[in-house]
Amino acid sequence: MIGLDVGSTTAKKVSIEDGEIKYEITDTHNWKDLITGIDGKDIISTGYFRNTVPHHASVTEITAAIYGVRHYFPDADVIVDIGGQDTKVIDIRKNNFTINDKCSAGTGAFLEFVANYFKIELTEMGSYHIRAKRIPAINNTCGVFALSEMISQLVAGYSKEEVIAGMHYAFARRISFMIPEAESLVLIGGTVKNKGMVSALCDILKKKVFVPDEPQIVNALGALKYFS
Amino acid sequence: MQKKIAITALVPPELIYACGCKPFDVNNVIPFSKKYPRNKLCAWTAIWQEMLSKREIKIDSLIVVAGGDCHNALVDGQKVAMSGIPTHFFFYPFDGSSEYLESQFQKVSDFLGGIKAPEKPEEIMELKKIGLQIDKKRAAGKLTSGDTFRILISFSDLASDLDTFRETISLIRETDIKINNRIALIGVPPIYPDFHDVAQSLGLDVIFDELPFEFIRHSGRDIQTIARDYCNYTFARPLDFRIKFLQKELKKRNVDGIIHYTQFSCHHMLEDDILRSNLDYPMLTIQGDLPGNTPEQIKLRLEAFREALERS
Ligand SMILES: Nc1ncnc2c1ncn2[C@@H]1O[C@H](COP(=O)(O)OP(=O)(O)OP(=O)(O)O)[C@@H](O)[C@H]1O
Ligand code: SF4
Ligand SMILES: [Mg+2]
Numbered sequence: 001m002i003g004l005d006v007g008s009t010t011a012k013k014v015s016i017e018d019g020e021i022k023y024e025i026t027d028t029h030n031w032k033d034l035i036t037g038i039d040g041k042d043i044i045s046t047g048y049f050r051n052t053v054p055h056h057a058s059v060t061e062i063t064a065a066i067y068g069v070r071h072y073f074p075d076a077d078v079i080v081d082i083g084g085q086d087t088k089v090i091d092i093r094k095n096n097f098t099i100n101d102k103c104s105a106g107t108g109a110f111l112e113f114v115a116n117y118f119k120i121e122l123t124e125m126g127s128y129h130i131r132a133k134r135i136p137a138i139n140n141t142c143g144v145f146a147l148s149e150m151i152s153q154l155v156a157g158y159s160k161e162e163v164i165a166g167m168h169y170a171f172a173r174r175i176s177f178m179i180p181e182a183e184s185l186v187l188i189g190g191t192v193k194n195k196g197m198v199s200a201l202c203d204i205l206k207k208k209v210f211v212p213d214e215p216q217i218v219n220a221l222g223a224l225k226y227f228s
Numbered sequence: 229m230q231k232k233i234a235i236t237a238l239v240p241p242e243l244i245y246a247c248g249c250k251p252f253d254v255n256n257v258i259p260f261s262k263k264y265p266r267n268k269l270c271a272w273t274a275i276w277q278e279m280l281s282k283r284e285i286k287i288d289s290l291i292v293v294a295g296g297d298c299h300n301a302l303v304d305g306q307k308v309a310m311s312g313i314p315t316h317f318f319f320y321p322f323d324g325s326s327e328y329l330e331s332q333f334q335k336v337s338d339f340l341g342g343i344k345a346p347e348k349p350e351e352i353m354e355l356k357k358i359g360l361q362i363d364k365k366r367a368a369g370k371l372t373s374g375d376t377f378r379i380l381i382s383f384s385d386l387a388s389d390l391d392t393f394r395e396t397i398s399l400i401r402e403t404d405i406k407i408n409n410r411i412a413l414i415g416v417p418p419i420y421p422d423f424h425d426v427a428q429s430l431g432l433d434v435i436f437d438e439l440p441f442e443f444i445r446h447s448g449r450d451i452q453t454i455a456r457d458y459c460n461y462t463f464a465r466p467l468d469f470r471i472k473f474l475q476k477e478l479k480k481r482n483v484d485g486i487i488h489y490t491q492f493s494c495h496h497m498l499e500d501d502i503l504r505s506n507l508d509y510p511m512l513t514i515q516g517d518l519p520g521n522t523p524e525q526i527k528l529r530l531e532a533f534r535e536a537l538e539r540s
Contacts (some may be wrong), residue, residue, distance in 0.1 A: 048524070062532035063539070086525075094508060095536045101517075101525050 001042050003224030005064065005217070006031045006049035009084025010190060011107065013222040021218040046223040048085075059226050061219050062090055062097050066220025069186050072212045078182040081219070082176065084108040098178055104143035106174045108191035111123045113147065114167050118160055122194065125164060129196025132165035134158070146170045162205035165196060172200035184208035188218040233340065236276065236301045237293035238461060239318060240454050241386055242352050242447060243333055244291075248261070248344035251385040252287060254280065259421040259519045269493035270300045271419060271518050272286055274412070278303035281311040288314070291336060295319025296464030300493070320464030330455035330512070337451065349449050357399055359383050359444035366435055367481050369405040373434040374424035376400075380440035381417060405433070409537050412436040412478050415489040415496050420522040427487070430527065431534045436481050438474070439463065467499060471506045478509065485510040485537050487530075492517040510537055 005012040013024045013033035025035055031053060036045065040054030050058040061081065065088070069076050079090040085108070087103035103181045115122045136153040140146045146167065154164050179185065184207055192198055192215045202209050212218055231249040239534040244251040254276040254525045265274035267310075279285050292305030302317070308316035316339040320326040337343060359380060366376040379397055387393040408431040417439055421425075424434050442461055448454030462470040478486070486509045500513050512533040514526055521531075 048528070050420055060528060060532040063535040066539075095540050097532060097536070098513075099525070099529060 001044065001224060001228060002035070002036065002038060003064075003087065003220040003222070004031075004045045004055070005044065005047040005061070005220035006053050007047040007061070007083050007219075010087070010216070011047075011049075012204040012217045012220040013112075014217050014224055016224065021217075021221060023214065023220065025041050025216060030082045044227045046219050056075060057227050059223050062088060064219040064226060065090055065188060065224035066222065067094055067225040068218035068220075069188065071214075071221060071225060072218075073186050073210055076184075076186045076210070078180060078185040080179060080185055080187050080192075082106075082187065082188075082189040082197075083176065083188065084112075086205065087175055087178065089180070091180050091182070093182075094180075100175075100178060103174065106171070106178070107143075108189070110143050110146075111167070111171060111191060111194060111197065114150070114164065118145075118164065125168075125197070126160045126195030128164045128166055131161040132159070134162050135169055136162055136166040138166045138170035140170070149212060150192060165200070168200040169196070169204070171197055172204050175201065176204050182207065184210060186210045186212070188212065188215040190216040190225075231288040232286070234276075234280065234287040234290045235293070235385065236273070236291070236305060237297050237427040238384060238442060238458075238463075239291050239293060239336065240333070240448070240458055241384065242349035242454050243336055243451070244340065245348035245386075245390065246343050246450075247337055247340035247350065248346055249288075249340050250388040250423070252285075252388050254285065255417075256382070256385070257285065259419055261519050264518070270298075271516075272416075272489050272491065273298065273300040273304040275519070277307050280308045280313060289339070290315045291339070292317050293320070296461075298321055301313045306470070320461060321459065322464065322466065324459045324465055324469070326456045326459040329459045330452055333455055335449045343451075346450070348390070349447065349503065353447045353449070355386060355390065355394060356383065356447050356522045358445050362397070362400065363441065363444065365402065367410075369407045370402045371400065372403065372405060372425075373428045374422075375439055377417075377424045377434065377440060380437060380444060383440065383443035386396040386463065407433045407435065408487060409433060409534060410435050410481065412438070412474075412481065412483045412486045412495070413489060413510075414474065414486055415499075416491055416494065418489050419519045420519050420521075420526070421489065421519075422487075426522045426527060427530055430530045432485075432487070432530055432537075434487070436477060436483060441477070467502055471503070474503075474507060478507065483509060485512070485533065486495070487511075487515045487533070491513045510540060 003014040013034040015022050041056045043055045045053050045055035045058040046064040069079050081088040087106040088099045090097045104110050136158045138149050233249045234252050234254050241251045258275050263275050266277045268274035294302040365371045411432045413433045413434045446457045448457045463474050
């Protein structure tokens with residue numbers, strides 16, 4: 001049995017072998033590579049493409065996230081899943097969820113755009129963030145305006161590092177509006193591998209924040225757990 | 229020739245038919261529209277504004293429900309008026325005063341040339357009784373959610389012709405439906421024509437439609453009795469009035485969860501947190517924008533809500 005999360009941006013496969021979690025991640029358009037030789041009846045799917053990929057059963061990312069997070073943090077109250085195209089906030093206590101898929105400022109694609117603009121790798125964003133001496137205030141919570149504000153900050157003399165940190169703060173502020181009162185929260189999704197973004201979010205929320213070792217595969221694991 | 233009177237929201241059809249005219253609810257065509265209106269806030273008002281101003285719908289005059297309902301309609305209604313269509317603005321009282329409402333209805337009647345068919349309200353009353361039965365049958369699993377919704381929503385203008393409408397509702401076929409989750413749909417009606425069917429296919433059976441229920445529960449025989457009943461139209465009244473009414477109806481129908489449908493750029497979105505804190509049911513809020521079939525992002529929310537209901 002495998003858990004398969006084919007999201008808007010990446011595809012993730014998880015299996016549990018001898019009690020150990022094994023996973024593979026690829027781009028969404030290559031999802032087929034993850035399941036060569038695997039029968040549909042051995043797949044529990046989740047993610048945007050859950051119903052279009054072969055599967056024995058499917059479950060939404062919301063429910064999958066709850067099951068996946070429980071594996072790492074059994075007492076979690078709130079989950080924030082920041083993926084490629086949207087951000088999902090799940091309040092486990094109230095059995096409630098909200099999805100932001102309208103505003104680009106709250107999605108991984110937004111930070112990807114910033115990285116592309118500076119011609120740096122996404123994986124380097126965190127180290128640029130740490131080197132910032134000042135944080136420029138990016139006031140716009142709308143993605144499109146934030147990008148033009150970013151350019152004016154460069155004109156005003158802020159360094160690349162500082163502007164990147166400013167964008168992480170703008171991003172984190174946008175997300176913080178969605179987060180309910182809670183003592184702690186668990187972050188998952190590919191975008192939370194960006195340490196700069198996580199540190200900005202911690203700073204804004206002033207809450208305990210937990211991140212699993214590999215936050216991107218939690219939903220695939222959750223799908224698997226849901227059916228076993 | 230009977231005059232065709234467009235209405236933008238609930239204006240008692242009893243009154244329009246009694247004045248010898250036929251009402252036409254402009255909202256009926258919007259879910260099927262392919263328009264991308266210019267200068268848009270809410271797609272509902274923007275689309276009817278454009279269609280009426282460009283004469284894409286043939287009407288004789290327009291009644292805009294401006295007070296106690298929607299400010300977008302008030303502005304878009306004026307644009308239609310400026311395009312040359314005779315337009316009347318109608319205001320519901322916030323305090324529920326039936327005397328005030330009666331004076332408003334008197335003005336509508338004057339605008340339409342006075343009462344000419346005083347027997348019509350009685351006929352409509354009989355049809356609304358059938359509407360209430362249809363609503364009950366759905367809650368008992370005898371009618372599909374979508375078929376029922378389509379009938380109930382048509383009670384705003386009774387298909388512009390009482391005989392045709394009577395015929396249509398007599399054709400509705402009973403079935404046996406296994407209700408999985410009893411859902412109340414509150415707020416404005418979805419702009420997606422397949423919404424009820426999609427929700428039902430995903431295990432969410434809408435058994436209460438807040439606004440369409442308003443369309444069938446008010447009636448009257450003459451201006452005075454119509455005013456006494458319609459003054460309790462919940463959407464025009466203070467929120468606590470509406471909430472009390474909802475609490476009662478939802479309990480009666482034994483609902484499992486609520487879908488609060490809101491529309492992009494609509495003030496009803498501001499009511500979401502108040503409704504959440506006063507209605508003690510799991511609640512999913514969705515926001516629609518342009519018309520068309522239910523988008524995938526909304527289907528995801530519906531499916532996740534079903535899973536949440538089944539977890540609790
Ligand atoms: N090492 C990394 N550092 C920074 N960002 C990363 C890293 N790895 C992945 N990302 C970001 O994670 C995003 C993809 O996350 P994820 O795999 O959770 O998305 P998804 O599940 O496909 O999307 P969605 O849930 O919105 O459908 C990409 O937008 C990418 O920018
Ligand atoms: S959805 Fe809201 S803004 Fe749009 S017409 Fe209805 S009340 Fe007005
Ligand atoms: Mg995802």
